[in-house]
Amino acid sequence: DQQVKQNSPSLSVQEGRISILNCDYTNSMFDYFLWYKKYPAEGPTFLISISSIKDKNEDGRFTVFLNKSAKHLSLHIVPSQPGDSAVYFCAATASNYQLIWGAGTKLIIKP
Amino acid sequence: GAGVSQSPSNKVTEKGKDVELRCDPISGHTALYWYRQSLGQGLEFLIYFQGNSAPDKSGLPSDRFSAERTGGSVSTLTIQRTQQEDSAVYLCASSLQGDGGELFFGEGSRLTVL
Numbered sequence: 653d654q655q656v657k658q659n660s661p662s663l664s665v666q667e668g669r670i671s672i673l674n675c676d677y678t679n680s681m682f683d684y685f686l687w688y689k690k691y692p693a694e695g696p697t698f699l700i701s702i703s704s705i706k707d708k709n710e711d712g713r714f715t716v717f718l719n720k721s722a723k724h725l726s727l728h729i730v731p732s733q734p735g736d737s738a739v740y741f742c743a744a745t746a747s748n749y750q751l752i753w754g755a756g757t758k759l760i761i762k763p
Numbered sequence: 764g765a766g767v768s769q770s771p772s773n774k775v776t777e778k779g780k781d782v783e784l785r786c787d788p789i790s791g792h793t794a795l796y797w798y799r800q801s802l803g804q805g806l807e808f809l810i811y812f813q814g815n816s817a818p819d820k821s822g823l824p825s826d827r828f829s830a831e832r833t834g835g836s837v838s839t840l841t842i843q844r845t846q847q848e849d850s851a852v853y854l855c856a857s858s859l860q861g862d863g864g865e866l867f868f869g870e871g872s873r874l875t876v877l
Contacts (some may be wrong), residue, residue, distance in 0.1 A: 656805070668812070686865070695767070695854055695868025696806070741806065750819070753798075753806040 656744050658754035666762050667694045671729040673757050675742030680724065686751070687716060689729050690739045695717070699740070729759075737761045759760040765789070769855050769869035774847055777877055784840040784872045788857030795832055796866065797840050799851040806854065819850075845876045851852060 657676045665671045675685075683704040688696035702709040702716045702725065709716050715728045729736055742754040768787040776782050788795050797809040808822040812832040823829070827845075832838040842849055852873050856866040 658805075688866075688868075693870065695856070695870050696866075698865045701865070743806075750808055750811065751806075752777065752808075755805040 653756075655682075656742055656752045656754040658740075658742055660757050661755070662758040662760065664760045664762060665732050667734060668731045671727075671732045671736065671759055671761070672730075673727040673740050673742075673759065675725050675727075675753075675754055676723060677725075677744050679744070679746065679752070680723070681746040682752075684745050685716070685718060685725050686743045687714075688741040688743060688747075690741060690756070696741055732759075732761045734761050734763060742749045767855055767857055767869035769853075769872050771872055772870065773826050773873045773875075774803055775875045775877065778847060779844055779874060781843045782845055782874060783843065784842075784853050784855075786838045786840070786855030786869060788836065788838070788855070789867055790836075792857035792859055792867070793835070795838050795858045797838070798854045798856065800854060800871075801851040808841070809853075816876070842874075845874075848877045849874045850874055852877045 655678050668762050686701040687699040689699045690696040700714045700716050702718050707718050713729055718725045737760050739756045739758045742755045743751040745751050770785045776857045793814045795812040798806040800806050811819040827843045830840045854868055854869040854871045856868045858866050
């Protein structure tokens with residue numbers, strides 16, 4: 653049973669446009685959510701996070717939105733740049749150390 | 764080095780052999796995690812070390828898998844009698860505290876079992 657789901661294995665976006673990556677979860681105990689970015693042959697790197705007491709967190713071109721009632725979060729990248737091409741992982745935790753990860757979405761930014 | 768270091772970066776082995784994967788976490792990080800990523804899958808939690816506490820081994824898929832962390836620093840993940848389904852990228856991560864916050868990952872060890 654997947655507690656964190658990223659239903660789009662891949663997403664292709666034109667450079668300069670907005671990229672929207674989605675993540676759904678089933679465990680209502682999750683209270684902290686993170687997005688990681690992974691380039692080929694590298695480990696994932698932390699991108700942005702959000703606590704369940706917020707519904708939005710913004711960091712430069714990256715914004716994460718959390719909809720607790722829908723158990724849904726999304727990562728918005730505006731404007732998309734070629735260097736954003738990577739696999740993006742959504743992860744969630746319930747106030748402990750164990751992160752539950754989604755399967756990832758491969759983002760391709762087209763020039 | 765400043766980051767999490769893993770070795771070897773690539774390992775090809777024959778079915779039935781034992782393998783050891785090493786992780787050097789960031790100095791001062793008390794929490795250390797092992798994950799694995801199989802093709803097309805998300806990151807699968809394997810084991811977690813926090814300071815001197817007993818490790819959480821709940822993610823280890825079978826008793827062929829074991830891990831230790833010596834002196835609260837370097838960790839070794841051992842897979843005995845490897846099987847083809849063990850083929851994956853094994854990722855190590857460390858964090859300053861084990862509170863589910865930001866993890867710093869190594870580049871991973873790609874294991875291929877023939």
